[in-house]
Amino acid sequence: MALDALPPAVVDWLRWRYRRTQIDRPNSASWYKALTQDLQRRIELAGPRPTGTDYSEHKFASAPRTWAVSETGTTSSSRRELPDTPRAPKIVRGKGYTRPGRPRTQPADENEFDDLMRVYRQNTAVLEQIMSAARGEAKQLAVLRTLRDYLARPADVEACKRWLELVEAVQVR
Structure with a gap:
């Protein structure tokens, strides 16, 4: 079976299944089950592979939506757009604090x-x-x-x- 004939979702699932069962953690039994049982079920659920670029022929009502950068001012709430928060000021320790912890009691001169x-x-x-x-x-x-x-x-x-x-x-x- 050629990959070009399969729906894209099934091809993607098959690639990930191969990676998990043959490369990451070799498990021949799981790979065999994926090929003999799961693959046929996924192909039936996915339906035929779309052809061409005219999406009106298929079950899609419109072309797939893609993300685009807006040229106008952004109103999203992305944290990347916010300015960096200032760092907290360094802790200023009092007399006798030269290192972490309680200061030693100094003898009185x-x-x-x-x-x-x-x-x-x-x-x-x-x-x-x-x-x-x-x-x-x-x-x-x-x-x-x-x-x-x-x-x-x-x-x-x-x-x-x-x-x-x-x-x-x-x-x-």
């Missing part, structure tokens, strides 16, 4: 230690319960630094948020 002790003396009543809950010098230094940052910039949202989280954590216990 002499000047900073004096400043932190001044903050502690001025806010002893507030810090009493918090400092007793913070175990270890590094955690106590972190508490004092958080309060110092909040007192220095009370309008700073991040400093306020860090201080409130710390106070809530102590009150929950």
Whole structure:
């Protein structure tokens, strides 16, 4: 049987069936079934092969539609036509963040230690319960630094948020 005599849909199906059963995953039984059973059924369902270019003779009401590029402004919703979305800004990390993860608590130098002790003396009543809950010098230094940052910039949202989280954590216990 010549391929030119078969309907185009059947020829296309036959090519794909051959590729799947003989090239991709060799399966002689499936290829034999396709040739002996499925091929005849598909030919009957497809009908005769269209001849010529006059589509009015066949079951088609009009010529097949083809896609064409419009010269006017496009109104389609293709994502290719949209401008590229800008990249998100790089994350700016605060002091002490040189690598991913939590920053290490840095020991206080002499000047900073004096400043932190001044903050502690001025806010002893507030810090009493918090400092007793913070175990270890590094955690106590972190508490004092958080309060110092909040007192220095009370309008700073991040400093306020860090201080409130710390106070809530102590009150929950």
